[in-house]
Amino acid sequence: MATKSTLTSLKKKKNKKKxxxxxxxxxxxxxxxxxxxxxxxxxxxxxxxxxxKKLLGKN
Structure with a gap:
């Protein structure tokens, strides 16, 4: 059986956003x-x- 820390690390990996x-x-x-x-x-x-600009005669 997996230890508690292994389970939490797996859970964290699963929830990580891609x-x-x-x-x-x-x-x-x-x-x-x-x-x-x-x-x-x-x-x-x-x-x-x-x-x-045209009206002002700048062109």
Whole structure:
């Protein structure tokens, strides 16, 4: 029969989290959607800044 310390060490090993990303499909989809919104926003901001720069005659 295994000793108590052996059992606890086995239990600790089993509970140890594995390294790396474990994300659900829903979480990944939400992240991708959020990134798309950020990209769209940045595109709009860049367009607005370019328009203002043009109005000021800096180009």
């Amino acid at each position: 390294p790396g990303l474990k994300a659900s499909a829903r979480a990944i989809d939400a992240y991708v959607k959020g990134q798309k919104e950020v990209d769209d926003h940045n595109k709009r901001v860049d367009a607005e800044l370019a328009r203002r």
